[in-house]
Amino acid sequence: MSKAKRLLDILLFASAKKKFTAQEIADEFRISVRTVHRYILDLSDMGLPVYAEQGRNGGYTVLSSKMLPPILFTEEEAVAIFFAFQSLSYYRDLPFDAEISSVAQKLYRSLQVDAKGKVDKVCSYIAFWNPKRTIDTPFLKDTLEAAIENKNIHMHYESKGGTKTKHIRPIGVYAHDGLWYLPAFDYTKQKVLLYRIDRILSIISTEENKDEYMNLEQWFGSYEIKQPVRLHVQLTQEGVRQCKSVPSLEGIVIIHEDGTGYIDSPIDKGEIDFSMPLFYRLGPHARVIEPQELIDGMRKHAEGILMMYQDN
Incomplete structure (x- = not known):
């Protein structure tokens, strides 16, 4: 043997x-x-x-029985794993940063010379790019563990109105555009809100829950329009191109034969503030017809910028 x-x-x-x-x-x-x-x-x-x-x-x-037996990977599978690791390298903080580094080192050392060369070349010529963030997220692992262990969190949070004390029930964490987000049930507001984890200043205490609550996967699939409003926007060709690049809009953009298009779809009223920066940035390439609240918000934002740059 x-x-x-x-x-x-x-x-x-x-x-x-x-x-x-x-x-x-x-x-x-x-x-x-x-x-x-x-x-x-x-x-x-x-x-x-x-x-x-x-x-x-x-x-x-x-000391720990959580050891997996050796797993045999093909050369292509090993390359795929390193490519996945590379996609995570653009995040300053990861929940299992040390473990990911250890896995990568062990796997790389086990490869034959030819396979190591292929991994090196692939990592040099292809990338899963995200904006490199320099923001610290010190409570990333703590919030993830609280969600997994079904615990509430009392925390100090930096919001628009200053530092506030929050009592929440975490649902999970997810990464987007180089930042980490925490959807959680807010006991004061009595609804699920979205928090930036890097804006958590401190965790005061945690407490266990006896009952179960939805997890992140269930939350992603639970979207419903509670206060429907009509989103009606006329788009130029450039407006179509830009909106098709936005995951939440790409499925509702209707395109004409000449390349222009429009959006005519119900959205939740709570999304108006989130959609305003996008349509404001598009300028003349997106003309909002409805809702009026979105038009008023964009006009107020534009007037504020004009006032800032008015001649004395």
Whole structure:
């Protein structure tokens, strides 16, 4: 039997038993105790968290049983994994930053020379690009753990009106445009609100919930229009091109034969403030017909900028 196969068998045996002696492994696999000690050292170098106890009643203890057996990847699969890792490199903070780095190093070391060369080339010629953010998100892992463990959070949050104390029930976290967001049920507002995790100044305390609540996947699929208003916008060719690049709008853009188009679809009233910056940025390429609240908001914004640049 090859050494690699023997190591795999011992790894599975040790992970299942958790506490064992060298003699037990020697008897199980019919090898010498000296060979067992050498194999345990090899497994330890490979990442098996094992603790050796000396003495008459000593032996080995696996500190964590959450170890996966070796997985064989093809060269193309290994390249795909490194490409996925590269897509995460544009985020300053990640919930499992240290673990991702460790996985990448282990996988890269295990590759043959040809496969390493291919990974290096692919990473040099293709990228999953996102804007590189320099904003710290120190409470990213804490908020994710609170969501997974079904805990409420009392926190200090930096909002438009200044620092406020919030009591929330996290649903999950997601990344968008280089930033991390936290949808959560706000106990004061009695509805789900969206928070920027980098704007959390401190977590005061947490508390466990006995009942279950929706998770992030369910929240993404639970969108409903509670206060419908009509969004009607006329678009030039450039307006069509820009709106087709916005995920929330691309499915409702209607295009004419000449390349111009329009949007005529119900949206929730709460989305008006979020859509205003986009249509304001499009300028003459997007003429809003409805709702009136959106028109008024864009006009007020434009008047404020004109006042700022008026001649004295």
